[in-house]
Amino acid sequence: MFRSLRRNKTSTSGLTTSQLFDHVTFYDSFLKDISQAKEQVIIESPFLTTRRVSMILPALVRLKRRGVKIVINTRDSLEQEGHMRSEAELSIKLLQSAGMSILFTGGHHRKLAIIDREVLWEGSLNILSQNDSCEIMRRTASARIAEDLISFIKLEAYL
Secondary structure, eight states, rough: OOOOOOOOEEESSSSEEEEEEEEETHHHHHHHHTTTTTTTTEEEESOOOHHHHHHHHHHHHHHHTOOOOEEEEEEOGGGGGGHHHHHHHHHHHHHHTTTTEEETTTTTOOOEEEEEEEEEEEEOTTTTTTOSOOEEEEEEOOOHHHHHHHHHOGGGGOO
C-alpha cells in the first residue's frame, strides 16, 4: 500500500519551499504548475511513451499558444531498444509536430522540470514515460536553486 507524500519544508530564510510527491500525487500538482507558466517550461525525461506524452501534450499545447517556450530534453531514440525505441520515435514526432523544442543528450538519465526558472521538480519519476512504478518527486520553489541547476547541467546555451 502506498501513501501519498505531501510535506512542506520551509528554510529558516523563507526563500525555499519544498514538497514531496509520489507517483500518485505528482501529475495533478505538476499539471497545475505548468498551467501557470508564463515564459518557459523545461522537461528532462530520458524516456518517452506515447501514453504519457499524450496525457501531458494538451497542457503543453495550451502553453505554446500563450507564447510559453517548451523545451524537452531526452535521449535519442537510437539509444533505446525494442518497444521503447518506437515509443520514443512516435513521442518525439508528436512533440515536434506540436512545436516543442527537443534536445537530445547522450546517456541522459535526469528526471526534472523547471518552470519559469522559479519552480524545480526533480526526483526519480520519468515525467514523460512513467507508468507503473513507485517513484518520488520533490517540488522546490526557488529561483536561485532553479538557476543553479540550469547552470550546473549547462542547459543555458540551449534555452
